[in-house]
Amino acid sequence: MSTGMKKGTSRREFVRTVAGAAVIGSIAGLDVPAARASGAPENRELLVAPCGLYCGACPMYLATRDKDEAKIKALLGQFSGRDSSMTLADVQCDGCIGGGRVAAFCRKCSMRECAETKPGVTRCADCGDFPCRLVTDFNNDGMLHHAEVLENCRGLRERGIARWTRHEEERWSCPECQARISWYDPKCARCGAARSERLFPLRRG
Structure with a gap:
C-alpha cells in the first residue's frame, strides 16, 4: 500500500516532522460502522491505535476533527520540505482505526497488519505475544510520543479500554480550558496555558 512518501524517505524521518476500517477486537467490544453511525462526535475507543x-x-x-484549514496547511508545510509530493489529503486523519481518512505515514503499519492476521486481536494489548519486537522497536525508535506505547498497552490491559481512554482524554486536555492538546504542543492553543506536567516532556532530560 502506498504511503505517499518519496522513495528513500524513512517512516521515522517522515514522522519526525510532526514534532516541528478496521475491525475492533475483543478489547474494544465495538462495531466500527455502528459506532460511527451513532452520531457521537468523537468515539474514544476508536482513538486507540x-x-x-x-x-x-x-x-x-x-486539525481534521476541527476542520482547521490553517493548521492542516501548516502541517502540510512541515512535511512538504521532505516530500514535495505530499498533498492536503496526506495530512488529514480520522484516526488509525476510525474507518475514514488515515494520514499517509500511518497507512502502512506493521502492527496493524500483524493484528489483522490474528483472530480476536485489534491492538497489541490484545495479543498473547505482547510485548513483541515490533511494538518494542516502535516504542524505542526515538520519537517522544512513540515511547509511551508499551506503557499504554499495559494500561489498556489493566484498566480496560473504556477507563483508559477516559483517562487519556483527560490527560491530553488543557487543565485550564479543557481544550485538547496535541503531542507536541508546548502550550494550549486556545488559552495559552502551559503544557501539563502529566504529559511527556518535549525535551529529553
Missing part, C-alpha cells in the same frame, strides 16, 4: 498510541492527541487528527 493498534500500537497503543492515543490518536486523540495527534495533531493531524485534531
